[in-house]
Amino acid sequence: MMKKYLSLVCFVLLLPQIGIAQKIKGSDTVLPLAQKEAEVYMQKHPSATVTVTGGGSGVGISALLEGTTDIAQSSRKIKFDEKLKLKNKEKEVIEVIVAYDALAVIVHPNNPITKLTREQLEALFRGKIKNWKELGGPDLKVIPYARETSSGTYEFFKESVLKYKNYMNGIMSMPATGSVIQSISQTEGAIGYVGLAYLNKDVKAIQVSYDQGQSYSNPSVSHANDHSYPIVRPLYFYYIKSEEAIVKPFIDYILSDEGQKIASELGFIKVIK
Incomplete structure (x- = not known):
């Protein structure tokens, strides 16, 4: 039993270094950001595969609920009833602001x-x-x-x-x-x-x-x-906590200085650290 546990721990620790296939789905607003970040990320990590599709924030969160995406990209905050549905499936959702x-x-x-x-x-x-x-x-x-x-x-x-x-x-x-x-x-x-x-x-x-x-x-x-333009909103990634080891390397890249520089070049607003 202990041998199996140690093997699982080693696998989780190695996840950021090995090739991982990730699916990202949802907001059309976030789409160009996620696509460009994925393109650069895969150039830096040739063994990684990140596929990004749109469809709308609600579509992405529904896909997260159904288990057909690893990350839901959203231009709105997750709704209470959506969180409740995930909780009923014993899925704890994590929210990350990736840009504005x-x-x-x-x-x-x-x-x-x-x-x-x-x-x-x-x-x-x-x-x-x-x-x-x-x-x-x-x-x-x-x-x-x-x-x-x-x-x-x-x-x-x-x-x-x-x-x-x-x-x-x-x-x-x-x-x-x-x-x-x-x-x-x-x-x-x-x-x-x-x-x-x-x-x-x-x-x-x-x-x-x-x-x-x-x-x-x-x-x-x-x-x-400078807050002079009034219609500004955060953009989110949502993922299931139990899948954190799979998605975190890519999310960490987006939030890095290099990733946020790409966001700014595309016309998004950086996350202030």
Whole structure:
């Protein structure tokens, strides 16, 4: 019995040094970060295999519950009922913040509107403002785009911008961040939101005010760091404590100076140690 125990201890101690296959699933916001970190990590550790897929925060946490992923990546905090389901399966979940993200509000590049207050954003996404001319813009119907309900970004925007009020009925719901970008780039009256790392020249980011128009700030790493940009949220990895030896080497790499430098280069905000 003691021999078997010692063999198990030796195996666990050797885990960080041997090739380990890990699956990471969940948030589309975290996806580019996890993919790039995995790519560099596997270059440094050729015997390791890390596969990363999206699908949304809720999808990742469900996969963790079902045992089909080793790490759930999430742009929202795990819900009480999700923790309860894991506890009922005798699974203790561990939470790690791997970076922070500024959520950018975006419109079509031709839209002359450059700044909006939180109250105006709330009205736009709740269907109270229906035409851009109500805000001094062109005579164009407002077409809001949101993420699907399994997305942590959908929930965070509802919490931070809508103050827990419901989105308008019939809002355009997109399955992935890339589809939000594509839709808004092709629709002049559109408005939506994406993680800072997804911003590109096909859409325009709006300056946002959370003090009723006294001050505005555009989404950027520097403005998130100095707290002048208000729509910022933590990004999480969740894993089962009993699997810690398998996932910890990769998580430790992401939280290292090198890993956090990669996060910053991608447009995420570093974790302050």
